Amino acid sequence: MTKVELYKSRVFVTIIHLCALGQFAYGLYYSNFEIQRSYKLKTSLHRRLVPETLPQKIRFLAYWSLIIQALYYIVSLANDFVGTNELTPKRPPAIRRFKDWLLATLAFPVALNVGVTFWTLYAIDRELVFPKILDPVFPSWLNHVLHTNIVVFIVLELFTSYRAYPKRSTGLTGLAIFMGSYLIWIHIVKHYSGVWVYPVLEVLQLPQRILFFAAVLGFTFSLYVLGEFLNNIVWAKEVKLAKRKSN
Template sequence: MLKILFHLVGAIQFFYGCYYDYNYVIVPPSPKSPSTFGGKFKYLTYLNAMLQTLYFTIALLNDLIGSEDVTPSEKPLIRRIKDAIFSALAFPISLFVGITFWGIYAVDRELILPKMLDAVFPAWLNHVMHTNILLFTFVELASSFRMYPPRKRGLSILTTFMLAYVVWVHVIYFKSGTWVYPILAVLSWPLRIIFYIFSLMLVFGFYTLGETLNKSIWTKEVEITVKSEKKKAK
């Protein structure tokens, strides 16, 4: 029952965060941001909040109609989707968004969330998008067992998502003449490339961290499931 309630609260709060941001957070035009091309969908924070909404909704449905058995003979499709989304996307991207946001914010908030936006981007929404994603992700990791996909497959999904987003950022730049994030405007092209590579390595590290923590917290369940799958494959 507590797990159902947790997933319900997660789905509702991230959905409402996306809804409020999309409908009520209107950034006033300025010389630094003359174009609205891409709308809210140009921000990784917003895309991640949508991803969290999707994940917690699927997790809730899995609670109601799926299975949490550690060695199910046939895991239902919704359970497999749930495990894959959390492992390859929801966990590493949440850590990337939350940690990089607050890290850059601590150095110079004008590079990530200019003070002028405080009037339209409320503090509670900032914490839903950048703080709660970390809290809910770690609670989810500790409270629900999942089998990580083979590392090659998981990293392939994550890499595809991150590279697609980098391409999207550049489409926006070439269409509008402005960068999605002010920090990109102060970097030269060589430094931007280094920044992208560093970001990719960082999110890979977060994937590995999630995989390692999952094995540490759910050691017995992982061993039982691996043995069961090996027997099934014979």
């Protein structure tokens, strides 16, 4: 079965969206309601290192990414039932246009940013992002939902569902607003708490932190371009057809 045939299979696409939404929604539920009830966490001397309240969780980009993924698959399921999965509809409904914009601008680049950055730093020195003392109190499956599965499912989505990318300037502007807001947010948290959200920032001097933030932004923007490039390669025929219809 080719990618186009998979795409045209409403059942297949809907199952993928249901599986993705199910685990991301459960991840959000568990991190908000169940992890606090864990006996291991309640009796651990290191429970202060595990974010328990919503204000603590929203300090982390991984948590924002999980929310974005859950939102994307909610929108995708709504599009499956009340929108359209046609490759190049003449008049795509608003839900389809929003779905396409959300994947291109936020869901794909932010997910890959979180996954690649986390596991790269983890491989260099895991104490900078996920200290060993968290292993007994933070479920490994939830760690993978936050940092692994978001990448797996969004890449799978890229290869099984065609989307019309927005103008690059529009997409990058939306991504820049989101990432800029997040960087401002973690500086606000540092100002009031006196502690950086990520341990890696504690070991960097000011010039190094500036370079680090610039590298993160540059990397994230490059992931947007990568998503657009892969979409144009995987769905080359559909992209050409869409361009003809718009002319």
